[in-house]
Amino acid sequence: MKWSRIKTVAIKEVLEIWRDKLYLSMAFLIPVLMMIVLGFGMSMDVEKIPFVAVDYDNSEQSRDYLHRYIDSRYFDYKGMKAHESQAEPLMIQNKIRFILVIPPGFQEKLLAGKRVQVQPVIDGLFTYQSKVVRGYVSSINADFNQQLMRQWLKKKRGMNDNDIEALLAPVTLETRYLFNEKLSSLWSTGSGMIMLVMLMAPAVLTALGVVREKESGSIFNIYASTVSRSEFIIGKILPYVVISFVNLLVLSWMALVMFGVPFKGDPVLYLVASLLYVACSTGIGMLVSILVKTQAAAALITMLGTMIPGMMMSGLMIPVNSMEAGAKMEAHLLPAMYQLNIVWGSFLKGQGWPELGTNVLILALHACVLWGISIWRFRKRVKA
Amino acid sequence: MSPVIEVKQLSKCYKKQPAVKSIDLTVKSGEIYGLIGPDGAGKSSVMQILAGVLSYESGEVKVFDHILDSEMSAEAVKSRIGFMPQGLGLNLYPELSIEENINFFADLRDVPVAEREARKLQLMDMTQLTAFRDRPMKNLSGGMKQKLGLVCTLIHKPELVILDEPTTGVDPVSRRDFWEILSYLVRHEHMTALVSTSYMDEAERFQNLSFFYEGSVLAQGEPDSILDSVEGWVAECDCEEGLNIIGELQSKFSQAELIGKTMRIVAYDVTQEWFEGELLGLLQQHGVSKTVEIRPIELEDAFIGMLHRWEKQKAGDGEFDFGQQDNAVNHFDESPEFDRNAVMIEANELSRHFGDFVAVDEVSFNVRAGEVFGLLGANGAGKSTAIKMLTGLLKPTHGFGQISQSSLERSGREIKQKIGYMSQSFSLYEDLTVHENLKLYGQIYGVPKSRLKQRIHWALQMGSLQDEIDTLAGSLPMGLRQRLALGCALLHEPKVLFLDEPTSGVDPLGRLQFWEILVALAKLKGVAILITTHYMSEAEHCDQLALMQAGKVVANGSPISLREHIADELGxxxxxxxxxxxxxxxxxxxxxxxxxxxxxxxxxxxxxxxxxxxxxxxxxxxxxxxxxxxxxxxxPSLEDVFIHFIETHAEELPDASPSRVAS
The missing domain is CATH 3.30.70.270 (Reverse transcriptase/Diguanylate cyclase domain)
Incomplete structure (x- = not known):
């Protein structure tokens, strides 16, 4: 292996990228755009759920009950309908996600000390959201029940507030969230996006870089010359590693400033791991580009091949521990999970070498394997 | 001294589709060896195998006495080989300047810097690229790209250069320069060159050549000995009654065509006495008493003669006869009267600018009814832009055009009904059958239902596509695909036909058949045809020619008058x-x-x-x-004509250096 020839290939690549302004701006803009769109867009917080109410009772009590929903920041009140049949079409048109039906005789029964049934109708298509909505409804409902109780105890028994609380809720919860104190999904998904975006963007960029040469025919210069396979692959991949590393730093800065994520860990570890991680993702792109012939195929395969495992099998959406055995194994085979451990560990958990060292090592191993397979599979004398 | 290249029984398949069928090839040191043949004949595969970048199934390939049978063994000879793949400048890096491109190739091959600089200067000087050394490759003209490609291939002083179609799509002057440079280097650096081309008229440039067709070598050796191996005769005769007897001539002899008022008749594998006797007899029957000049065929005709023989062998016991099997003229029984003086296409100082770049510069010409007008020029000379303006696809910056007396500016829709257009890529729907394609195009052009059936039948007859009605267009051979595209363009019976490089990639026999149809269309039905091509040999079929160079028409006239004009001027x-x-x-x-x-x-x-x-x-x-x-x-050949006009024209221009982006 000769450094001068690696340098020749790398410099040519840099010049080409630098002069092709469209490609250049894509290389730097796309990761930033992806970070903004996915960081804000993939937020798991469920708020402002549009709903309508059907109040058959229209009494003081029913209005009081309804107002608890209207005033909540989790719900967005879209008005009153006279009948359920008028509300359901709105649900079908996706304009609302939830209908609150208050039966006739709501106040009458309550005052008579009887049970009343209120019917929340929830759009069940988005299972996760639906469950969250049900949770909100239950707690608003429970709160209303407690208030009724409080009023009754005060009026009938003349108890003071403290005694009433001790009677009604003898055990209270004082929850504290670790690592993400405000339970802001921006903190976790926002920083997690560094892992996802830096898996996808470098892979696609690298894959296009090589396949472009195959499509134009300039790859023949490499085939026909005396440059060795490893010299070509390394020279070709290095510029993309550098570009991607710069991008990763920009994204990290965005996480700190735009999403307000704190950084509590070891910066040196984070930088070393990040460099290894972009070596992995560019390696994935290189490997794909060696196997396919057209830019369209290269873009599609790397896009899907990195996005789905990057989202589903990295622990970003579902913790790796609670995955099925198959998915769990895949997660361990891909670099995404290790990088997510490092990102969250460094930003949110304040971990350093003792906790994350193994992850860094595994990333290094991944990079070596990916580059190695690329060099091994690259052919200078092709079949077709 | 052992040969530089020695190939025995080489075969290569792509997914079971044979591309090279058991060929032998020997190239001696110090010669320019040619691989000649139409697209898809297997030339590129052979060249890539010899350059060590493509594997093969069977046979023995030796380069510099090394057997190339693995990636490892191929690596051993790569330092001594320079390889330029097909596609003009496609292997170069568009964003890099001339000098950066050259440096990349040199550094890739470990040429020491001092040696690199000296060699670079020498080669840039020879190719006249020195003045443009900082210009990005993407802004070079076709000819300059070709020269840069050559310089990059030669920078490490290879002992063997393999050049795959280096002259395709390049203007005649650049082509001539290319041959000069190559022969200079072969002479002075003891280099060996293997060059492929699909231009039959370049065969004379080679000391030895192999003629490829459908993966096989049909002939091998010196151009002269190949010419000697085919006996054949050409007769030329000026006569007014050409149209009445051409059909009969076509069924009697291998080839008969009308070029303007001149008839050209070719016969293969017959004696001169027989040919002369039969021809004169036939002419006399029709009361034609003109002098007929008979001479032996030239190399290009010899290739076609070989193709005839080959097809005959394939078809079996001499049943096949090209002339008889397909007789385009017979499908044009209805011959409406038309006014030969009616101007059907008029271009009047047409210009088109793209920003600072002038793609077409004040181009004027007329095409009359029944005339075949050829627009010639290299890639990027402005031919396609001119056609786009005349078909109403592009607005001219200055000047105006008329299609059979309707102005392009005012009557867009009306004009679209009058013209037929066939593009380079044939624009057929590959997943539809022949019949479905015809039906679809008929409907697009608004042919009435009652008439469409008849028109489709006509188009099938004309293109001899009767047996392929239910074949997918994508699986047709190029020649048939071309005729299908022509049929599609003619369904609505246009009086004006535009053809943009319709013969690219079609084999010589297919091209000949195509031209027979075109001539019949023009002469019998009075269709005005405007055709662009970069095959000089095809230009001979046209009634009138215009050569474009850098957006301007630098010469026009009939082929023979142009050639005689040069003969008067240069000899x-x-x-x-x-x-x-x-x-x-x-x-x-x-x-x-x-x-x-x-x-x-x-x-x-x-x-x-x-x-x-x-x-x-x-x-x-x-x-x-x-x-x-x-x-x-x-x-002088048409090639000579155009070189002369381009050069005299270039002297008139203040800045002859092409600084242009291909449109």
């Missing part, structure tokens, strides 16, 4: 076959014959007084003990 072409062509060339240049150029083993030069010059040359050569084998006098 005839003297072609001399000698023992030692390289030596002879140097000797002649030293003795004041500076305009000599090398064509294989022959030396060409222009002369107004050929006999006197020939005597002088004989004297000079015999004093150096170089023997002359034979001499010929020829009318």
């Amino acid at each position: 005839m072409v003297l072609s001399i076959k000698v023992d030692y062509p390289y030596q002879a060339l140097d000797v002649l240049r030293k003795n004041g014959f500076e305009q000599v150029s090398l064509f294989g083993r022959r030396i060409h030069l222009f002369s107004l007084v050929p006999d006197r010059i020939l005597n002088q040359i004989k004297k000079v050569l015999s004093s150096h003990e170089i023997e002359i084998h034979d001499t010929r006098k020829m009318l």
